[in-house]
């Protein structure tokens with residue numbers, strides 16, 4: 001059996017560990033052959049494949065990014081796009097099936113292709129941890145570690161200058177990175193999209209920390225919106241590709257906090273640093289296990305499904321179950337952390 005592996009959408013620490021896991025299991029246990037697909041669905045549509053052997057994946061579990069490259073191409077667009085053309089392209093290259101490693105958009109495209117008869121299975125990835133069917137997605141732990149380390153650093157400079165420090169983290173429409181990094185770093189305010197807050201509420205927590213002699217540390221998720229200001233926030237506009245343009249909220253909050261509390265305030269946007277570099281040990285293990293199980297799923301011809309983490313087990317979930325509603329932070333998770341802010 002010859003299988004194509006692709007990574008699509010935004011990159012994420014652990015992608016290479018998945019690729020290594022698939023290739024090692026597939027070649028040793030099942031005598032499979034692999035091709036790498038360049039730049040996600042673009043490579044599928046254009047038949048841009050190259051051989052991928054055990055030798056090519058040596059030492060990859062600790063390497064950030066993706067050796068395959070990635071893109072946000074829609075496989076249904078363009079002259080050579082669509083399931084019928086893709087089936088011909090795969091057949092011409094002798095490729096029997098695809099493993100698509102990606103987030104919501106990638107898995108939605110994979111689902112449509114699977115429904116149109118293409119042999120494809122998925123491996124979920126996202127630093128945002130916003131996919132419903134997997135308890136954790138690889139990349140998330142690394143992003144939380146990076147954000148926590150950054151906030152630890154912001155705290156010492158904040159303490160020295162008696163400033164309020166605001167860290168803006170990624171997460172798209174969900175607040176998992178902010179919540180976990182906020183708890184880990186001991187933030188005094190955690191702002192997440194699932195729990196809109198007013199400026200007064202934020203400033204009250206800032207003042208309370210300052211009154212205890214602490215330099216207030218605020219973590220804000222890029223998708224956060226002030227209560228009552230949902231429509232007015234410019235950071236919720238659409239970009240040229242019709243995707244919600246996020247980010248910038250930290251820089252909006254900082255001057256307001258300073259104006260209202262009188263405490264000098266600085267904002268830091270962590271941005272893509274949260275996605276770059278080597279994956280954490282947790283993400284290496286999770287990504288590797290997903291890769292190993294994806295090879296098993298190929299043998300079982302479990303097309304139209306993705307491998308996922310449930311508890312400590314790796315299971316298979318139909319694409320349909322995995323897509324749709326996002327895995328948002330439940331309010332009780334925010335509220336249990338609220339005792340820390342007091």
Ligand code: F6P
Pocket residue numbers: 010103126127128170171172222246275
């Ligand atoms: O989905 C992962 C993510 O890093 C989000 O947290 C962030 O909003 C987005 O991707 C950034 O996308 P891009 O790399 O296209 O700027």
